[in-house]
Amino acid sequence: xxxxxAVVTDVAVDDNGISFAADVDQPVDLFFDDQRIxxxxxxxxxxxxxxTLGARGRRTWAWPRSLRPHLDGTxxxxxxxHATGEQVCAQRVTLGDGQGEISVVDARGNxxxxxxxxxxxxxxxxxxxxxxxPLLDSMSSVIAALQEGGVEPFVAYGTLLGAxxxxxxxxxxxxxxxxxxxxxxxxxxxxxxxFALQRRLTEQGFxxxxxxxxxxxxxxxxxxxxxxxxxxxxxxxxxGELYLMGEVGTPYRSEWxxxxxxxxxxxxxxxxPAVPERLLEAMYGPHxxxxxxxxxxxxxxxxxxxxxxxxxxxRHRRESTWDPYWGQARALTKTTPSAFIRWVHxxxxxxxxxxxxxxxxxxxxxxxxxxxxxxxxxxxxPRSYAPMAGRAEKMGFPAxxxxxxxxxxxxxxxxxxxxxxxxxxxxxxxxxxxxxxxxLGRRNLLRMARTVLADGGRLYVQALVAPDPAxxxxxxxxxxxxxxxxxxxxxxxRVVLRREGRVDDVKLSPDxxxxxxxxxxxxxxxxxxxxxxxxxxxxPGPETVQPAHLCRLVLQWN
Amino acid sequence: xxxxxxxxxxxxxxxxxxxDAMEAEIQECRQLNLRVAELADAVAELLVPxxxxxxxxxxxxxERYRLGVSTExxxxxxxxxxxxxx
Numbered sequence: 001x002x003x004x005x006a007v008v009t010d011v012a013v014d015d016n017g018i019s020f021a022a023d024v025d026q027p028v029d030l031f032f033d034d035q036r037i038x039x040x041x042x043x044x045x046x047x048x049x050x051x052t053l054g055a056r057g058r059r060t061w062a063w064p065r066s067l068r069p070h071l072d073g074t075x076x077x078x079x080x081x082h083a084t085g086e087q088v089c090a091q092r093v094t095l096g097d098g099q100g101e102i103s104v105v106d107a108r109g110n111x112x113x114x115x116x117x118x119x120x121x122x123x124x125x126x127x128x129x130x131x132x133x134p135l136l137d138s139m140s141s142v143i144a145a146l147q148e149g150g151v152e153p154f155v156a157y158g159t160l161l162g163a164x165x166x167x168x169x170x171x172x173x174x175x176x177x178x179x180x181x182x183x184x185x186x187x188x189x190x191x192x193x194x195f196a197l198q199r200r201l202t203e204q205g206f207x208x209x210x211x212x213x214x215x216x217x218x219x220x221x222x223x224x225x226x227x228x229x230x231x232x233x234x235x236x237x238x239x240g241e242l243y244l245m246g247e248v249g250t251p252y253r254s255e256w257x258x259x260x261x262x263x264x265x266x267x268x269x270x271x272x273p274a275v276p277e278r279l280l281e282a283m284y285g286p287h288x289x290x291x292x293x294x295x296x297x298x299x300x301x302x303x304x305x306x307x308x309x310x311x312x313x314x315r316h317r318r319e320s321t322w323d324p325y326w327g328q329a330r331a332l333t334k335t336t337p338s339a340f341i342r343w344v345h346x347x348x349x350x351x352x353x354x355x356x357x358x359x360x361x362x363x364x365x366x367x368x369x370x371x372x373x374x375x376x377x378x379x380x381x382p383r384s385y386a387p388m389a390g391r392a393e394k395m396g397f398p399a400x401x402x403x404x405x406x407x408x409x410x411x412x413x414x415x416x417x418x419x420x421x422x423x424x425x426x427x428x429x430x431x432x433x434x435x436x437x438x439x440l441g442r443r444n445l446l447r448m449a450r451t452v453l454a455d456g457g458r459l460y461v462q463a464l465v466a467p468d469p470a471x472x473x474x475x476x477x478x479x480x481x482x483x484x485x486x487x488x489x490x491x492x493x494r495v496v497l498r499r500e501g502r503v504d505d506v507k508l509s510p511d512x513x514x515x516x517x518x519x520x521x522x523x524x525x526x527x528x529x530x531x532x533x534x535x536x537x538x539x540p541g542p543e544t545v546q547p548a549h550l551c552r553l554v555l556q557w558n
Numbered sequence: 559x560x561x562x563x564x565x566x567x568x569x570x571x572x573x574x575x576x577x578d579a580m581e582a583e584i585q586e587c588r589q590l591n592l593r594v595a596e597l598a599d600a601v602a603e604l605l606v607p608x609x610x611x612x613x614x615x616x617x618x619x620x621e622r623y624r625l626g627v628s629t630e631x632x633x634x635x636x637x638x639x640x641x642x643x644x
Contacts, residue, residue: 187588191595199603213592305581309588409596413604 007081008042010058011089015071015096017062018079019049020089027294028088031078032102036125037067038114039082039172039293064118065324070104072096082293108225115174116295122226125171129266132169135176135228136268138206138220142178142230143271145204149197151180152260154271156233156244157283163263164276165289172293175217175229181257181273185238187310190214194234195410210408213311214245242282245311249303250282314407316438318381321475326384335388337367340431340462340552345371347460353426355419355452357445358433362388362401369399374422378404378415406433406441412448419452426457434463435479442484446491453557458496461553465500468549481551488555497554 008028011020018030025043029036040046046059063071072095079089095102104112104120112120124132139155146153155163156179162170169176182190191213198216201208207219214234219227235244242252256278263272273279280288284295341364344354354368359377362385369375369392377385382403392399402418405411419426428449434442449459464478472478485495609616 187591188595188598191592192598195595195599195603213595305585306588309585310591313589313592409593410600413600417604 007086008079008088011079011091013077013091013093013095015063017060018077019058019060020079021058022046023057027082027292029080029082029293031080032075032104035104035111036113036123036172037104038064038118041294044296045294064114066118066120067104067114070120071102072098073100073102074098075102082291106226110224110226113172115172121174122228123172123174124169131222131224132266134222135220135230136266138218138230139176139178139270140268141204142201142206142218142232145201145206146178146180146197146232149193149200151182151193151197152258152271153178153180153232154260154273155179155263155265156279157231157247159265160263160272160276161280161284161288163265163270163272164280165291167264168266170291175231177231177233179233179235179244181235181237181242181244185236187213187236190234190236191311197232210314212245212314214307215311243303243306244279244282246307247297247299247303248279248282249300249306252278252282313438313440314405316407316441317436317475321436322381322384325474326381335361335363335366337364338431340364340460341367341429343552344368344427344429344460345373348427349425351425352457353422353424355422355426355428357404357406357428357430357448358436359401360384362392362399364429364431365399365401366392366397369397370395373398374424374426375399376419376422377401380405380407380411406437406444406448409444412444416448416451419448422452426452427460428452428457429460431460431462432464432473432476434461434481434484435465435476442479443487446488446493449555450491450493450557456558457556459493459553459555461551461555463551463553464549465551466549468547478549481553485553493555493557495553496556497552500551501548 007024007026008020008022011018013019020042022042025041027039027041029039031037040061042059043057046061049058049060074092074094077089077091077093078087080087106112106122110122111126113123113126115121115123143153154160155177157177158170158173158175159177162168162173182193184190184193194214194216198208198210201218208216209219210216211231216232218230218232220230222228233245235242235248237252237254237257240251240253241249242257243249256275257273259274260271261274261276262269263276264270285298341354341356345368348354350372353374353376354365355376355378356362356365357378359365359379362377362379365375365377365385366388375398377388377399378401379385380403382401385401389399389401392401402415403411404415430445433445437445453459463481463484464472464476465481466478468476481498481500485498488495609620
């Protein structure tokens with residue numbers, strides 16, 4: 001066994017992270033006072049520091065982005081070797097402004113910890129069995145619904161690992177996982193089956209969000225308001241290989257899955273594969289019996305390529321950008337409309353409905369709705385517009401919000417069918433959608449617009465076409481507008497206005513064009529640089545200037 | 559198409575380029591699975607129930623679609639009103 005000096009020494013803590021000397025790679029647990037915050041491997045999860053200390057490598061573990069907002073104050077920071085329980089560091093540290101005690105809790109005061117994806121979540125370790133009862137009940141209900149749907153579900157991944165190793169949930173885990181091996185053996189058929197299972201659960205009242213063609217999450221609300229995810233992963237056997245979303249692809253025998261057996265979990269019995277140890281080895285490797293709180297999957301690239309190719313592509317930038325972005329409290333506080341929507345409002349006659357695709361906050365939807373226009377807001381992150389939807393309902397404004405994912409064909413069809421029945425004049429708007437979605441998302445926007453606007457109306461677009469001199473806003477990348485226009489024309493659209501660069505947007509309408517140079521002020525989160533947008537006014541409004549890195553387009557289909 | 563293995567080995571750069579292109583093409587093929595599944599789901603769960611309607615516009619759309627798929631064989635004969643002279 002390693003001696004303490006060989007594990008972690010000379011620990012220094014600052015606002016960037018924890019640096020130390022280490023030459024043995026193993027997991028250590030990080031505590032603030034008595035609260036476990038997370039775990040990391042001393043070499044794998046750290047970077048080599050520029051400063052060196054003698055002959056030993058000096059490493060730095062950078063504070064994860066999710067934890068940084070909490071790092072303001074003082075705390076007793078401790079590092080403990082996970083395997084031995086040996087404490088290798090205990091020191092009083094001061095971070096940020098240093099006011100008060102560092103507190104890593106949610107809005108209700110519940111302790112939070114980092115999961116293996118470095119998200120701050122409520123781990124099972126901080127929960128009593130009573131608090132887990134709703135999750136256990138939901139697992140039983142979901143298993144029953146899946147069985148009725150014709151598949152044979154079992155506990156999988158961390159939940160199976162906890163059941164086999166400890167007969168309960170793993171303390172450093174936060175979600176429960178179910179899996180099933182379909183009796184179908186083609187990826188497309190497996191997805192059709194997964195769609196049907198999702199529909200069955202939704203009809204039974206469960207809240208479900210889809211992660212890929214072969215995985216979805218059932219959201220369970222615990223008594224204290226904590227939202228807990230119950231993941232359902234599809235798998236299939238083909239040519240002697242088992243593929244199980246989202247990490248498994250390995251030679252496998254059907255008799256290792258069927259007939260299902262049972263395992264004990266938190267005092268209850270749940271179905272498990274015929275030979276659970278085989279699946280655990282496929283998921284976690286040969287050392288699955290050794291606890292590793294900072295475990296990272298080392299899925300072979302060929303398996304990842306297959307699973308990506310068959311099943312994924314419907315969550316473009318959601319995990320990387322938009323979920324963290326909308327997870328910030330401040331992101332939901334914007335209430336001012338954009339200069340873009342003012343321009344659309346000025347350009348369109350009264351009574352024309354507005355469909356805002358990729359509405360984000362929904363403040364543009366509210367802007368036109370409060371002026372009497374029928375308004376729709378579509379976005380694939382429903383919590384982005386939730387406050388505005390509530391406000392519109394309270395005020396009685398004619399605004400409707402539809403969760404819509406342009407990278408899912410089915411979601412696009414569903415929204416298109418609903419909007420197609422919207423009678424009377426209408427326009428669609430897509431402000432910073434082209435520059436945040438994928439090629440498929442742009443194509444599905446055109447499919448939707450072609451149908452919804454077949455009888456008249458325009459699609460108004462604004463996108464980033466060159467790097468923003470002040471840095472691209474979160475989630476936006478400049479888009480090739482020529483390629484988009486060419487694609488739009490292939491979908492039968494005609495460009496009635498195209499303006500790039502510094503142009504006055506006050507009179508920028510298809511019928512009345514003018515240009516005027518100017519230098520806008522900057523709002524760091526708003527690519528339009530509209531200093532006057534705080535004031536909500538009817539009529540022409542204050543003059544604003546479109547910056548050089550933006551492009552506006554107006555498309556028509558008739 | 560260039561398939562001479564000796565020439566490929568003698569030009570590793572070209573081999574690498576072709577492998578990259580092949581990987582991209584395989585991935586494109588895999589991605590069709592999701593599209594096929596979504597289309598099949600939309601047809602079965604959205605269009606088929608919508609078509610189960612007495613609305614004459616739906617009947618007209620279905621007939622137009624059917625004719626557009628195949629015009630082989632005899633055309634459907636529309637019932638004609640009884641003639642007074644018959």
